[in-house]
Amino acid sequence: MSKMIFLCFSGKDRKTIVNSIRYHLESYGLNVWYDNHQYIIGDDKVLNYTQSIKQCPYAIVINSENFIDSPGAIEEL
Numbered sequence: 001m002s003k004m005i006f007l008c009f010s011g012k013d014r015k016t017i018v019n020s021i022r023y024h025l026e027s028y029g030l031n032v033w034y035d036n037h038q039y040i041i042g043d044d045k046v047l048n049y050t051q052s053i054k055q056c057p058y059a060i061v062i063n064s065e066n067f068i069d070s071p072g073a074i075e076e077l
Contacts (some may be wrong), residue, residue, distance in 0.1 A: 003031065003056070003057050003058065004031045004032065004033045004052075004055060004056045004057075004058075005025065005030055005031065005032050005033065005056060005058045005059065005060055006033045006052060006053055006056035006058065006059040006060070007021070007022060007032060007033065007034055007059075007060055007062070008059055008060070008061045008062065008073060008076045008077055009061070009062035009064075009067060009073060010062070010064060010066035010067045010069070010070035010072075010073045011070065011072070011073075012066040012070070013062055013064050013066050013067070017062055017064065018034075018062055021060070021062070022034050025060075033052050033055075033056050053076070061077060
C-alpha cells in the first residue's frame, strides 16, 4: 500500500472544502486517510486516530476559522 496523507480538519469544513481537496488528491492517485472512510462508529476514536496518524507520514491541515473553534480538530493536530 502506498503511503497515506492524513487530512486534519473541522467537520464544519467537510462539505465546503475538504471533500473537494480529497477528491482532487485521490484523482491524482494519492492515498488519503479520511475519517468517513476509515473510522467506524463504535471504534475507539482516540486509538483509531492515534494509530492512523502514526501510519501517515504526511498530513494536510485545513486551517480555517472552523478549525480553530473545533476541539476535535485541535486534538488531532
